[in-house]
Amino acid sequence: MKKLIQDFISLIFPDSCYSCQGVLLQGEYKVCTACRGNLPFTNYHKLNPSDNPITQKFFGKVPILYGLSFLQFAKDGKVQRLLHHIKYKNEPELAEILGNWYGAELFEKSFHQKFDMILSVPLHPKKLKIRGYNQSDYFGRGLSKQLQIPFYDNILLRNVHSSTQTKKTRYERWQNVHTIFNVSDSVDIKDKSILLVDDVITTGATLEACAKVLLELDVKFISIATIAVA
Numbered sequence: 561m562k563k564l565i566q567d568f569i570s571l572i573f574p575d576s577c578y579s580c581q582g583v584l585l586q587g588e589y590k591v592c593t594a595c596r597g598n599l600p601f602t603n604y605h606k607l608n609p610s611d612n613p614i615t616q617k618f619f620g621k622v623p624i625l626y627g628l629s630f631l632q633f634a635k636d637g638k639v640q641r642l643l644h645h646i647k648y649k650n651e652p653e654l655a656e657i658l659g660n661w662y663g664a665e666l667f668e669k670s671f672h673q674k675f676d677m678i679l680s681v682p683l684h685p686k687k688l689k690i691r692g693y694n695q696s697d698y699f700g701r702g703l704s705k706q707l708q709i710p711f712y713d714n715i716l717l718r719n720v721h722s723s724t725q726t727k728k729t730r731y732e733r734w735q736n737v738h739t740i741f742n743v744s745d746s747v748d749i750k751d752k753s754i755l756l757v758d759d760v761i762t763t764g765a766t767l768e769a770c771a772k773v774l775l776e777l778d779v780k781f782i783s784i785a786t787i788a789v790a
């Protein structure tokens with residue numbers, strides 16, 4: 561009976577695709593098949609490292625081995641709608657789905673051999689409390705599953721009393737890096753190749769701050785993977 565009622569409800573109120581808002585067919589889940597095949601993929605993982613726009617973004621600031629981003633962000637586009645659901649509509653599972661899709665592609669290009677561990681950029685504790693989850697953790701878990709590389713959400717930590725990076729001088733920003741992030745010594749990260757995950761790269765300031773804190777602790781390499789790049 562319950563199943564019958566559920567089928568009836570989904571007949572009247574069918575789920576719609578989080579990307580194009582079209583009706584989902586049976587067997588489709590959260591994103592329709594057409595969108596799945598036609599999202600604006602960056603394909604940065606197929607480029608020569610020297611032509612990679614993400615590693616170039618960090619050039620002269622912090623050394624990044626691989627710059628990986630699944631989707632190209634555009635305002636009012638499909639990717640913005642996906643991110644909106646992930647961040648504000650209590651749909652972190654969508655980030656994990658995207659992580660699974662991207663992880664499978666990265667595996668095909670042998671990226672599972674490039675990293676020892678996956679860490680997520682932590683949210684500010686206040687934001688975490690409001691949202692209830694860190695969307696980057698979900699994306700990281702999806703990648704971890706496909707690449708078969710361990711994911712940790714308890715190594716890179718964000719301090720409670722930290723302000724944002726904007727409107728600060730270069731020196732203040734440098735000082736601020738150490739007041740924003742901390743690294744737990746619960747797992748040995750020395751000489752490890754680390755894949756750092758976040759939701760979107762815009763200026764790259766947050767990822768840069770995380771990378772700097774980790775590099776001071778003698779990790780071997782830092783690479784970056786995000787859901788989207790602006």
Ligand SMILES: [Zn+2]
Binds near residue numbers: 580592596
């Ligand atoms: Zn769609």
